[in-house]
Amino acid sequence: MEKRLIDTLNAEISLGTVTNIEEAVQWLGYTYLYIRMQREPHIYGIDRKSLADDPRLGQKRRELATTAVKKLHELQMVVFDSRTGNLLSKDLGRIASNFYIYHTSIEMINRLMTTSMEIPQVLHMLSECSEFSNIKTRGILRFGS
Amino acid sequence: MTENEVPALTEFSEKFPFPVVGATATTPGKVNILIQAHFQNIHIADASLAMDMRFVAENAQRLTAALFQIALSREFSPTAITLLRTRIALERQMSPDSHPLTDPRLGLPRDLAQRLQYLGTRADLDEMMLMDNKELGDLVHHHRMGERLSRALDNFPKVTMEVQTAPLTRKVLRVDITVRADFTWSDRVHEITEPFWIWVEDSDSIRILYSQYIVFTKRKMQDPIEINCVIPLSDPLPAQIFIRAVSDRWLGAENYVPVSFQHLILPDMNTPETKLLNLRPLSVAALHNDVLEAVYSSKFHYFNPLQTQLFHVMYHTNQNVLIGAPTGSGKTVAAELAMW
Numbered sequence: 001m002e003k004r005l006i007d008t009l010n011a012e013i014s015l016g017t018v019t020n021i022e023e024a025v026q027w028l029g030y031t032y033l034y035i036r037m038q039r040e041p042h043i044y045g046i047d048r049k050s051l052a053d054d055p056r057l058g059q060k061r062r063e064l065a066t067t068a069v070k071k072l073h074e075l076q077m078v079v080f081d082s083r084t085g086n087l088l089s090k091d092l093g094r095i096a097s098n099f100y101i102y103h104t105s106i107e108m109i110n111r112l113m114t115t116s117m118e119i120p121q122v123l124h125m126l127s128e129c130s131e132f133s134n135i136k137t138r139g140i141l142r143f144g145s
Numbered sequence: 146m147t148e149n150e151v152p153a154l155t156e157f158s159e160k161f162p163f164p165v166v167g168a169t170a171t172t173p174g175k176v177n178i179l180i181q182a183h184f185q186n187i188h189i190a191d192a193s194l195a196m197d198m199r200f201v202a203e204n205a206q207r208l209t210a211a212l213f214q215i216a217l218s219r220e221f222s223p224t225a226i227t228l229l230r231t232r233i234a235l236e237r238q239m240s241p242d243s244h245p246l247t248d249p250r251l252g253l254p255r256d257l258a259q260r261l262q263y264l265g266t267r268a269d270l271d272e273m274m275l276m277d278n279k280e281l282g283d284l285v286h287h288h289r290m291g292e293r294l295s296r297a298l299d300n301f302p303k304v305t306m307e308v309q310t311a312p313l314t315r316k317v318l319r320v321d322i323t324v325r326a327d328f329t330w331s332d333r334v335h336e337i338t339e340p341f342w343i344w345v346e347d348s349d350s351i352r353i354l355y356s357q358y359i360v361f362t363k364r365k366m367q368d369p370i371e372i373n374c375v376i377p378l379s380d381p382l383p384a385q386i387f388i389r390a391v392s393d394r395w396l397g398a399e400n401y402v403p404v405s406f407q408h409l410i411l412p413d414m415n416t417p418e419t420k421l422l423n424l425r426p427l428s429v430a431a432l433h434n435d436v437l438e439a440v441y442s443s444k445f446h447y448f449n450p451l452q453t454q455l456f457h458v459m460y461h462t463n464q465n466v467l468i469g470a471p472t473g474s475g476k477t478v479a480a481e482l483a484m485w
Contacts, residue, residue, distance in 0.1 A: 099211035116223035127176035
């Protein structure tokens with residue numbers, strides 16, 4: 001969930017259920033991640049003391065939401081107005097959410113996509129998508145191990 | 146226990162028409178090879194590798210569909226076309242460089258399809274459209290096949306486009322496109338719908354200025370589809386723009402028409418406008434009506450220059466007036482004057 005936070009938050013923003021940073025913090029309170037963070041704070045790098053001070057993890061939730069939103073803004077998937085805290089979805093964010101594309105792939109696409117690509121370049125761009133990261137070449141090294 | 150995949154993958158990649166970027170032992174290299182193996186319909190004996198290929202082929206379809214949408218939203222025409230071709234090729238499990246008529250849906254015999262693939266650019270689709278049965282038979286050195294080819298060409302989805310342009314101002318052009326289906330519908334060949342992408346490109350065929358998705362159905366295929374759009378014009382005027390049609394289902398079902406601007410007459414550079422005169426602001430007392438004066442003097446005591454200039458014509462006459470002024474310049478109050 002922690003790794004997928006950016007993608008899930010993007011989906012919420014493009015659906016329009018989260019429209020500002022406050023709602024993002026609130027939304028995090030509905031997630032299983034929130035429950036897990038309360039139960040096993042040490043796994044998520046929260047010490048007992050700060051959990052005692054802030055049992056509903058408001059500070060941690062805000063931290064997570066802000067980091068995720070800043071990343072989405074940097075990838076041009078949403079517009080984040082840091083002054084008002086408002087969040088607005090963009091074409092790129094909506095497409096990523098509609099087709100379930102990871103933000104790490106979007107990052108690569110932002111880097112590689114140019115105006116006039118031919119088939120070999122397109123195939124290269126496709127093969128670099130994070131969606132394929134679990135495809136590993138079973139080579140001689142793992143033979144018999 | 147799995148055997149070493151690298152030699153098998155390397156062996157495949159030597160037969161591919163497109164170079165593989167990345168080493169075979171890396172994830173991108175392997176994915177690239179598997180996508181191309183899917184294009185070539187290569188049979189993979191190794192079960193785990195065959196499963197990887199299915200996974201890659203299915204995900205690549207979804208990813209190219211997304212990439213196409215991204216290219217469209219970034220207005221990159223050449224990349225969008227390449228991505229659309231790649232997506233169709235993945236869906237149909239044929240290489241993106243296949244001859245369009247080798248599509249299995251057209252039902253041409255295998256050896257004939259191979260013959261067309263071999264001829265490549267010598268069997269140009271546009272030229273083939275103009276040939277009669279005998280010429281088509283000559284082309285593939287198989288006279289009896291002339292008729293089959295002719296029927297396949299007739300079923301192959303094509304559209305014709307008629308374009309009319311009308312400049313609205315010096316910077317904005319209205320483009321009306323009439324798209325007509327130019328093929329014979331066959332239930333064996335076509336699915337329920339035949340969708341096309343239509344887009345307007347700039348003079349270098351790089352930037353997409355406008356795009357639309359249209360759908361032909363069997364029942365409504367005789368009806369032309371009208372597209373109306375407004376595109377920005379650059380200064381100086383480009384020599385031409387292009388209207389492109391690309392099928393969403395068929396490889397190579399593409400065409401474009403140039404729209405020349407040579408005889409385009411643009412409206413005058415100067416827009417007719419009334420100069421704002423340097424008048425002394427008029428007092429609300431000029432209304433000569435206690436009720437109205439009370440309404441306005443709660444907000445201001447003098448009309449602004451725009452309202453002052455308009456006052457007479459709005460308040461005292463019944464003439465028609467067209468007011469165009471920036472937001473916040475007092476148009477509303479000027480319009481109110483006409484109502485009293």
